[in-house]
Amino acid sequence: MRVETVVESEVVELLARADICPVCSARSKAVDGWIYGAFYNLLHNEDARFRLKSGGLCREHSRRIVEMAREKSDIGSLPVSVVFKELLFGQLNLIGPGERKLFKRVSSSRNTGGCHLCEVSRESEKRYVIAIAKFFDSEKIRKLYEESSSILCIDHAREVAASMRAATVEWFVTLQKSKIESVIEMLERYIGKNDYRNTSPIGEERNAWLTASRIIGETRVTGRNE
Ligand SMILES: [Zn+2]
Ligand SMILES: [Zn+2]
Numbered sequence: 001m002r003v004e005t006v007v008e009s010e011v012v013e014l015l016a017r018a019d020i021c022p023v024c025s026a027r028s029k030a031v032d033g034w035i036y037g038a039f040y041n042l043l044h045n046e047d048a049r050f051r052l053k054s055g056g057l058c059r060e061h062s063r064r065i066v067e068m069a070r071e072k073s074d075i076g077s078l079p080v081s082v083v084f085k086e087l088l089f090g091q092l093n094l095i096g097p098g099e100r101k102l103f104k105r106v107s108s109s110r111n112t113g114g115c116h117l118c119e120v121s122r123e124s125e126k127r128y129v130i131a132i133a134k135f136f137d138s139e140k141i142r143k144l145y146e147e148s149s150s151i152l153c154i155d156h157a158r159e160v161a162a163s164m165r166a167a168t169v170e171w172f173v174t175l176q177k178s179k180i181e182s183v184i185e186m187l188e189r190y191i192g193k194n195d196y197r198n199t200s201p202i203g204e205e206r207n208a209w210l211t212a213s214r215i216i217g218e219t220r221v222t223g224r225n226e
Pocket of ligand 1: 021022024153154
Protein backbone atom coordinates (compact mmCIF):
# COMPACT_ATOMS: atom_id res chain seq x y z
CA MET A 1 0.00 0.00 0.00
CA ARG A 2 0.95 3.59 -0.56
CA VAL A 3 2.76 5.08 2.38
CA GLU A 4 2.15 8.78 2.48
CA THR A 5 3.05 11.20 5.20
CA VAL A 6 0.36 12.23 7.60
CA VAL A 7 -0.14 15.98 7.32
CA GLU A 8 -1.14 18.37 10.08
CA SER A 9 -4.57 19.16 8.64
CA GLU A 10 -5.41 15.47 8.77
CA VAL A 11 -4.44 15.26 12.44
CA VAL A 12 -6.45 18.41 13.16
CA GLU A 13 -9.48 16.84 11.54
CA LEU A 14 -9.05 13.58 13.45
CA LEU A 15 -8.66 15.35 16.78
CA ALA A 16 -11.78 17.38 16.16
CA ARG A 17 -14.00 14.31 16.01
CA ALA A 18 -16.01 13.85 19.18
CA ASP A 19 -15.82 10.85 21.50
CA ILE A 20 -13.70 8.72 19.23
CA CYS A 21 -10.07 7.64 19.10
CA PRO A 22 -8.25 9.43 16.26
CA VAL A 23 -6.07 6.39 15.52
CA CYS A 24 -9.01 3.96 15.49
CA SER A 25 -10.86 6.38 13.27
CA ALA A 26 -7.96 6.76 10.80
CA ARG A 27 -7.48 3.01 10.80
CA SER A 28 -11.12 2.30 9.90
CA LYS A 29 -10.96 4.93 7.20
CA ALA A 30 -7.87 3.29 5.68
CA VAL A 31 -9.55 -0.13 5.69
CA ASP A 32 -12.78 1.24 4.20
CA GLY A 33 -10.76 3.08 1.56
CA TRP A 34 -8.95 -0.09 0.60
CA ILE A 35 -12.19 -2.09 0.43
CA TYR A 36 -13.82 0.56 -1.71
CA GLY A 37 -10.83 0.82 -4.04
CA ALA A 38 -10.61 -2.95 -4.41
CA PHE A 39 -14.27 -3.78 -4.92
CA TYR A 40 -15.33 -0.76 -6.94
CA ASN A 41 -13.37 -2.02 -9.89
CA LEU A 42 -12.62 -5.54 -8.82
CA LEU A 43 -12.53 -7.30 -12.13
CA HIS A 44 -9.67 -5.08 -13.23
CA ASN A 45 -7.86 -5.20 -9.95
CA GLU A 46 -5.82 -8.38 -10.04
CA ASP A 47 -3.55 -7.19 -7.27
CA ALA A 48 -6.38 -6.68 -4.79
CA ARG A 49 -7.87 -10.07 -5.62
CA PHE A 50 -4.52 -11.73 -5.16
CA ARG A 51 -3.96 -10.06 -1.81
CA LEU A 52 -7.39 -10.98 -0.51
CA LYS A 53 -7.01 -14.53 -1.72
CA SER A 54 -3.53 -15.15 -0.39
CA GLY A 55 -4.20 -14.15 3.21
CA GLY A 56 -7.84 -15.04 3.63
CA LEU A 57 -10.13 -12.79 5.63
CA CYS A 58 -10.65 -12.42 9.33
CA ARG A 59 -14.26 -12.38 10.48
CA GLU A 60 -14.21 -8.66 11.31
CA HIS A 61 -13.12 -7.68 7.84
CA SER A 62 -15.35 -10.06 5.92
CA ARG A 63 -18.19 -8.52 7.92
CA ARG A 64 -17.00 -5.02 7.01
CA ILE A 65 -16.85 -5.93 3.31
CA VAL A 66 -20.46 -7.11 3.49
CA GLU A 67 -21.55 -3.95 5.32
CA MET A 68 -19.88 -1.72 2.75
CA ALA A 69 -21.29 -3.66 -0.19
CA ARG A 70 -24.73 -3.13 1.33
CA GLU A 71 -24.15 0.57 2.03
CA LYS A 72 -22.62 1.44 -1.32
CA SER A 73 -24.60 0.60 -4.38
CA ASP A 74 -21.55 1.06 -6.62
CA ILE A 75 -19.97 -1.95 -4.93
CA GLY A 76 -22.95 -4.24 -4.42
CA SER A 77 -22.88 -7.97 -3.87
CA LEU A 78 -21.48 -9.11 -7.24
CA PRO A 79 -17.75 -8.33 -6.84
CA VAL A 80 -17.94 -9.55 -3.25
CA SER A 81 -19.46 -12.82 -4.44
CA VAL A 82 -16.61 -13.21 -6.94
CA VAL A 83 -13.94 -12.79 -4.25
CA PHE A 84 -15.74 -14.89 -1.66
CA LYS A 85 -16.12 -17.68 -4.22
CA GLU A 86 -12.41 -17.57 -5.05
CA LEU A 87 -11.51 -17.57 -1.37
CA LEU A 88 -13.75 -20.50 -0.51
CA PHE A 89 -12.61 -22.43 -3.53
CA GLY A 90 -8.96 -21.97 -2.54
CA GLN A 91 -9.55 -22.74 1.11
CA LEU A 92 -11.60 -25.82 0.32
CA ASN A 93 -8.42 -27.58 -0.73
CA LEU A 94 -6.92 -26.94 2.70
CA ILE A 95 -9.35 -29.37 4.29
CA GLY A 96 -8.35 -32.99 4.37
CA PRO A 97 -5.98 -35.44 6.04
CA GLY A 98 -3.18 -34.87 3.51
CA GLU A 99 -3.25 -31.15 4.11
CA ARG A 100 -2.95 -31.19 7.84
CA LYS A 101 0.27 -29.23 7.86
CA LEU A 102 -1.09 -26.57 5.55
CA PHE A 103 -4.24 -26.12 7.53
CA LYS A 104 -2.74 -24.19 10.34
CA ARG A 105 -5.36 -21.98 11.82
CA VAL A 106 -4.04 -18.49 12.32
CA SER A 107 -3.99 -17.28 15.86
CA SER A 108 -7.16 -15.50 16.84
CA SER A 109 -5.32 -12.86 18.83
CA ARG A 110 -5.25 -9.32 17.53
CA ASN A 111 -3.05 -8.43 14.57
CA THR A 112 -1.59 -11.83 13.87
CA GLY A 113 -3.73 -13.17 11.05
CA GLY A 114 -2.94 -13.36 7.36
CA CYS A 115 -5.87 -11.11 6.43
CA HIS A 116 -4.67 -8.38 4.10
CA LEU A 117 -7.10 -5.86 5.58
CA CYS A 118 -5.58 -6.51 9.02
CA GLU A 119 -2.27 -5.60 7.43
CA VAL A 120 -3.73 -2.38 5.98
CA SER A 121 -5.15 -1.62 9.41
CA ARG A 122 -1.86 -2.30 11.22
CA GLU A 123 0.14 -0.21 8.79
CA SER A 124 -2.12 2.83 9.10
CA GLU A 125 -2.32 2.38 12.87
CA LYS A 126 1.45 2.54 13.14
CA ARG A 127 1.64 5.57 10.87
CA TYR A 128 -0.96 7.56 12.80
CA VAL A 129 0.42 6.65 16.22
CA ILE A 130 3.80 8.04 15.17
CA ALA A 131 2.27 11.12 13.51
CA ILE A 132 0.05 12.01 16.47
CA ALA A 133 2.91 11.52 18.92
CA LYS A 134 5.00 13.86 16.77
CA PHE A 135 2.29 16.49 16.28
CA PHE A 136 1.78 16.66 20.06
CA ASP A 137 5.07 18.54 20.06
CA SER A 138 3.11 21.44 18.66
CA GLU A 139 1.41 23.76 21.14
CA LYS A 140 -1.49 24.25 18.74
CA ILE A 141 -2.21 20.53 18.41
CA ARG A 142 -1.88 19.98 22.15
CA LYS A 143 -4.41 22.72 22.80
CA LEU A 144 -6.74 21.22 20.23
CA TYR A 145 -6.68 17.83 21.97
CA GLU A 146 -7.16 19.47 25.36
CA GLU A 147 -10.28 21.24 24.17
CA SER A 148 -11.75 18.50 22.01
CA SER A 149 -13.87 15.60 23.24
CA SER A 150 -11.83 13.33 20.98
CA ILE A 151 -10.20 10.64 23.09
CA LEU A 152 -7.45 8.17 22.29
CA CYS A 153 -8.42 4.62 23.23
CA ILE A 154 -6.40 2.89 25.94
CA ASP A 155 -4.31 0.83 23.51
CA HIS A 156 -3.45 3.73 21.23
CA ALA A 157 -2.83 6.07 24.15
CA ARG A 158 -0.22 3.60 25.39
CA GLU A 159 1.38 3.44 21.97
CA VAL A 160 1.33 7.21 21.51
CA ALA A 161 2.89 7.70 24.96
CA ALA A 162 5.63 5.24 24.05
CA SER A 163 6.37 7.05 20.77
CA MET A 164 6.47 10.62 22.01
CA ARG A 165 9.29 12.79 23.27
CA ALA A 166 9.98 12.56 27.00
CA ALA A 167 9.17 16.25 27.40
CA THR A 168 5.59 15.74 26.23
CA VAL A 169 4.76 12.49 28.03
CA GLU A 170 3.77 14.05 31.33
CA TRP A 171 1.37 16.49 29.68
CA PHE A 172 -0.13 13.66 27.66
CA VAL A 173 -0.55 11.16 30.49
CA THR A 174 -2.20 13.75 32.77
CA LEU A 175 -4.60 14.88 30.07
CA GLN A 176 -5.36 11.38 28.85
CA LYS A 177 -6.15 10.19 32.37
CA SER A 178 -8.46 13.11 33.00
CA LYS A 179 -10.31 12.41 29.73
CA ILE A 180 -10.78 8.77 30.70
CA GLU A 181 -11.78 9.70 34.24
CA SER A 182 -14.51 11.92 32.88
CA VAL A 183 -15.92 8.94 30.95
CA ILE A 184 -15.79 6.87 34.15
CA GLU A 185 -17.62 9.66 36.01
CA MET A 186 -20.22 9.77 33.30
CA LEU A 187 -20.74 5.99 33.60
CA GLU A 188 -21.05 6.37 37.35
CA ARG A 189 -23.63 9.13 36.93
CA TYR A 190 -25.61 6.97 34.55
CA ILE A 191 -25.47 3.99 36.90
CA GLY A 192 -26.44 6.22 39.84
CA LYS A 193 -29.37 7.74 38.01
CA ASN A 194 -30.76 4.30 37.33
CA ASP A 195 -31.21 3.83 41.05
CA TYR A 196 -34.93 3.74 41.91
CA ARG A 197 -34.42 6.50 44.50
CA ASN A 198 -33.12 8.88 41.90
CA THR A 199 -35.48 11.49 40.56
CA SER A 200 -33.23 13.62 38.34
CA PRO A 201 -33.48 12.99 34.60
CA ILE A 202 -30.77 11.18 32.66
CA GLY A 203 -28.85 13.52 30.35
CA GLU A 204 -25.72 13.22 28.24
CA GLU A 205 -24.49 10.35 30.43
CA ARG A 206 -26.89 8.10 28.56
CA ASN A 207 -24.26 7.65 25.84
CA ALA A 208 -21.27 7.11 28.13
CA TRP A 209 -21.35 3.33 27.63
CA LEU A 210 -20.95 3.84 23.86
CA THR A 211 -17.95 6.12 24.35
CA ALA A 212 -16.51 3.55 26.78
CA SER A 213 -16.99 0.76 24.23
CA ARG A 214 -14.78 2.67 21.82
CA ILE A 215 -11.93 3.35 24.21
CA ILE A 216 -11.62 0.17 26.28
CA GLY A 217 -8.37 -1.62 25.47
CA GLU A 218 -7.20 -5.19 25.49
CA THR A 219 -4.86 -4.44 28.37
CA ARG A 220 -5.12 -6.89 31.24
CA VAL A 221 -6.42 -5.46 34.48
CA THR A 222 -5.56 -7.20 37.72
CA GLY A 223 -7.17 -6.69 41.07
CA ARG A 224 -10.69 -7.03 42.39
CA ASN A 225 -13.81 -5.23 41.26
CA GLU A 226 -14.38 -1.83 42.66
ZN1 LIG B 1 -7.68 3.69 19.17
ZN1 LIG C 1 -8.72 -8.65 9.06
